Every structure is written in structure tokens, then in C-alpha cells.
Amino acid sequence: MEELTVPQGRFALTRHPVRANDPLRAWDAADEYILRHVAPMPWAQSPDAALLVVNDGSGALATALAKHRPRSLTDSYLAHAATRANLARNRVDPAAVALLTSFDALPSALDVVLLKVPKSLSLLEDQLHRLRPALRPDTVVIGAAMAKHIHTSTLDLFERIVGPTRTSLAEKKARLIVSEPSATLKPPRNPWPRAYTVPGSGEVITGHAGVFSPDHFDVGTRFFLEQLLARYARAPLAGAVVDLGCGNGVVGTLTALRNPGVTVTFIDESYRAVASAEATFRANAGPDRAARFVVGNSLFELSEGAPIARGSVDVILNNPPFHSEQAMGDETAREMFVASHAALRAGGELWVVGNLHLAYEKHLKRVFGACDTVAANGKFAVLRATRR
Ligand SMILES: C[S@@+](CC[C@H](N)C(=O)[O-])C[C@H]1O[C@@H](n2cnc3c(N)ncnc32)[C@H](O)[C@@H]1O
Known part of the structure; x- marks a missing residue:
């Protein structure tokens, strides 16, 4: 060392x-x-x-x-x-x-x-x-x-x-x-946190400073949600869902709003992200809808509360970090895929969005044995891997 x-x-x-x-x-x-x-x-x-x-x-x-x-x-x-x-x-x-x-x-x-x-x-x-x-x-x-x-x-x-x-x-x-701190300086107003409105449906999404895409709907996240929500439009999803690497919580919140039978656990390693996700969820789903907001490393190292039981989760939604203060390459994404496989029940699904060049499908195939490309555009792929 x-x-x-x-x-x-x-x-x-x-x-x-x-x-x-x-x-x-x-x-x-x-x-x-x-x-x-x-x-x-x-x-x-x-x-x-x-x-x-x-x-x-x-x-x-x-x-x-x-x-x-x-x-x-x-x-x-x-x-x-x-x-x-x-x-x-x-x-x-x-x-x-x-x-x-x-x-x-x-x-x-x-x-x-x-x-x-x-x-x-x-x-x-x-x-x-x-x-x-x-x-x-x-x-x-x-x-x-x-x-x-x-x-x-x-x-x-x-x-x-x-x-x-x-x-x-x-x-x-x-x-x-x-x-040198100045006693006479009048600092400007702190503009954080910020918010944006989801085009078309109008949900207000809150983002604290430093969180992924805090003030606009990220194009990759948007593509992910379009595919995910379309897939479950006719036969809504139910059960335990994890928004893994939740950021501002837009993915888990919109999923919960369109699928009343799901209970979402929002996880992120950033305290600001988890606070943003909680603000986003509460503003749109109200004070009484069950949800969990927890800071931690991926799925099995949570800062508080009950651990996620292996084989217990129905669907995991993941837009993995690809470059951040804490991660340089795709090693966090790969660790998330392995943890997701362990956390899902048989038949449970991991949904992933990533830049095409990251080629997450090859890692997902290795961990899950197979991986479907749900949709791809010129820039992003939405992938789904099912636990056998
Ligand atoms: C690309 S952002 C996606 C945010 C949000 N889900 C979205 O699609 O807009 C990836 C997120 O993963 C979080 N993250 C990074 N490393 C993590 C880890 N080890 N465990 C949990 N979350 C992590 C980052 O803080 C960031 O919020």
C-alpha cells in the first residue's frame, strides 16, 4: 500500500x-x-x-x-x-x-x-x-x-x-x-437548490447543487424513462423497486407515479442526491406514499435501516455513474450490476441506461447470462437483464 x-x-x-x-x-x-x-x-x-x-x-x-x-x-x-x-x-x-x-x-x-x-x-x-x-x-x-x-x-x-x-x-x-473573508462583502443570494419541470407531465424535480443534472431533464435519463414507462403502460409494475444511484429521484418518482403498486427505495452515495430525491418524491407523490431514501454504496452497504435482502427486489432502475469525483471508469457500474443480480428475485429485472460507447451489455451478459437491448438511439442504449 x-x-x-x-x-x-x-x-x-x-x-x-x-x-x-x-x-x-x-x-x-x-x-x-x-x-x-x-x-x-x-x-x-x-x-x-x-x-x-x-x-x-x-x-x-x-x-x-x-x-x-x-x-x-x-x-x-x-x-x-x-x-x-x-x-x-x-x-x-x-x-x-x-x-x-x-x-x-x-x-x-x-x-x-x-x-x-x-x-x-x-x-x-x-x-x-x-x-x-x-x-x-x-x-x-x-x-x-x-x-x-x-x-x-x-x-x-x-x-x-x-x-x-x-x-x-x-x-x-x-x-x-x-x-480572506471580508466583513463588508455582501454575497449574492444562494441559488441552490434548483428545480425543473418535466415537459408534458409537469412534475417538479428538485436538485441540490452537485447532483447529476440538477436543473434540467438529462437526455439519457429522459430516453430511459420513455422506454421504461412505455413498457409498463398497459400492465403496471408492482412490488419492490430500487432507484439505484437515484440522483434527483426523477426516475423512481415518475415510475412510482405511473405505477401505484410499487414501493421505491431511493439509494445514492451522495447525501445531496438522496435529499433531492426525497424532495422530488414528496412534492409529487404527497406525504403519505411509502418510500425509502437511503445513502449508501450500491445495494448492500447502506448507512442506516434494514439491509436490502438478497433475492427480494422486483425491479432495479440504474443510470450508473460513469465519471464523477468518486469514479473514473465503469468499475462502479460493474459492481452495481453484480449487486443487482444478487438483490433481484428470480424473474426480477435490472433496467440500465448508458452511453452506447460504454457497452454495458457485455458486462450485463456476463453477470446475468443474457441482456436485451430495449431501445437505442444514436447516443444511448436502454438495456434490460432478467435474473433467471
Ligand atoms: C448518472 S447519475 C444518475 C442519476 C439519476 N438516476 C438520473 O438518471 O438522472 C449516477 C448517480 O449514481 C450515484 N453514485 C455514484 N456512485 C455510487 C455508489 N457507489 N453507490 C450509489 N450511488 C452512486 C451518483 O451520485 C449519481 O447520483
Whole structure:
């Protein structure tokens, strides 16, 4: 296992889930840069500074800075799981780091904020708005990212929401952003969450910042729903349905509205996605319709409540992640297909939509033995695999 070597020490770190031959490390040059940069700072000499780390992908920052008893805020279940595992691996008391999700309250004042700049500009925008009330003029605010992810628009957000902002020289293709909270600045209104209306049927879909397609109907999702809803228009679906990787919940919600006999479980590894799905579902299906909203990794690692029993699910709906903060290739999709096969009852169906070039059918054939192409257009394929 590779080790991160920084002034704070040497730390063995892995991503979550741990995969054989994972091409990605559990940290990047921006983590190393920020840890080197803060090591000589006055606050880093005392354990008492109120420190918040944000978007710490696998817990590299929280583990290296654990003596400050940081809070670690991320929207990702996988990042929290990796942080817990890495603290244990490096024999750090798990209680040293308080894990916060996107909607948890922040302390009223912070001394230091170390923020890994996310690829999603909207997520950064909303996070800076939520952080703003805890910033004082002397709060140290440092962002870090690989230089290719820092744009003028990134710096504009820091300038408009936090205060005067400058960038460091690049080191190993990483850059720091140093922002001074201004007491006189009047930040603009936070535009998040946003919503859109489904053309034709009029359902209002809510999306928090950072969630997949938060403010418009994604073309792939739309194609998926057209095929799925047409298939069950005459003989409605009933039973247990899972919207796996639910995002804003549009797939599970429209399925539930058109098929009154289904009960949908919405699952996503993003807290913002699950909150969006719950808002979408409740706004359209009302307060009393049964549904479950749960954060977790795929189907069998849920953050709370009853596990999904193997062989218990009638239909799983899945528009897999193909490129995100947490996933680079199709390994998450492949893990979802294997988990779906285990979760479905005999005769149960997994419905998948993907870009044609991702060729999910070959993985589905391997896992399920067969796979139908329900429809394909120039860009997407809708696939169905049935558990035998
Ligand atoms: C392409 S989006 C699809 C969103 C929505 N179902 C739609 O069609 O509009 C993929 C979703 O999978 C989620 N995801 C990524 N990795 C996951 C994992 N390991 N477990 C559960 N959900 C995951 C992402 O957060 C994202 O919301």
C-alpha cells in the first residue's frame, strides 16, 4: 500500500471501496501541497484551532491533521467510509474526527477551513454559501485542487462569496487558493437548490447543487424513462423497486407515479442526491406514499435501516455513474450490476441506461447470462437483464 509522506507524518491510505489494482490513489498532489503549506502556520502548532476540512476524498487531510480534532464535511458516503477506514488503519482514534454531511450544522465560528475544490462549480458555490456564516475576518480559508480544475469561475466564486482571493504557484500541477473573508462583502443570494419541470407531465424535480443534472431533464435519463414507462403502460409494475444511484429521484418518482403498486427505495452515495430525491418524491407523490431514501454504496452497504435482502427486489432502475469525483471508469457500474443480480428475485429485472460507447451489455451478459437491448438511439442504449 502506498504511503502519503508529509510534514505531519507518514500515512497508509486507501480509497473506499478497496479494489485490486485501483489506478487511483487515496490522495493527490493538492493534498500534499496543502499539508506542506499549513505545517509551519501558527495555528498548526496548537491543537485548539477550530478546523474544518471539506471534500476530503478519502480522509488524507483529516488523518494527517487528526491532532487538531477536525470536522470533516463531505457529501460523499464513500469519502466518509474511506476516512473511517484510514483513521483506523493509521491507529487514530475515530472520535478525533467529526464526520459531517452537507446538511449538518456548522459551528458558529471556524479558525481554519481547508477545502478541496470540487469539480462541480455548483457544489462549490453552495458550499461557500453554507460556510460563509462561520467565517470571521481572521479565519484562514485555503482551497486546493489540481491546477486544471481551477478556473476563473472558481476564483470568482471565492471572491464573490468569501472575499479577496489569490492563487499560489503550481507545485506538481496542484494549486492553492487563499481567500480572506471580508466583513463588508455582501454575497449574492444562494441559488441552490434548483428545480425543473418535466415537459408534458409537469412534475417538479428538485436538485441540490452537485447532483447529476440538477436543473434540467438529462437526455439519457429522459430516453430511459420513455422506454421504461412505455413498457409498463398497459400492465403496471408492482412490488419492490430500487432507484439505484437515484440522483434527483426523477426516475423512481415518475415510475412510482405511473405505477401505484410499487414501493421505491431511493439509494445514492451522495447525501445531496438522496435529499433531492426525497424532495422530488414528496412534492409529487404527497406525504403519505411509502418510500425509502437511503445513502449508501450500491445495494448492500447502506448507512442506516434494514439491509436490502438478497433475492427480494422486483425491479432495479440504474443510470450508473460513469465519471464523477468518486469514479473514473465503469468499475462502479460493474459492481452495481453484480449487486443487482444478487438483490433481484428470480424473474426480477435490472433496467440500465448508458452511453452506447460504454457497452454495458457485455458486462450485463456476463453477470446475468443474457441482456436485451430495449431501445437505442444514436447516443444511448436502454438495456434490460432478467435474473433467471
Ligand atoms: C448518472 S447519475 C444518475 C442519476 C439519476 N438516476 C438520473 O438518471 O438522472 C449516477 C448517480 O449514481 C450515484 N453514485 C455514484 N456512485 C455510487 C455508489 N457507489 N453507490 C450509489 N450511488 C452512486 C451518483 O451520485 C449519481 O447520483
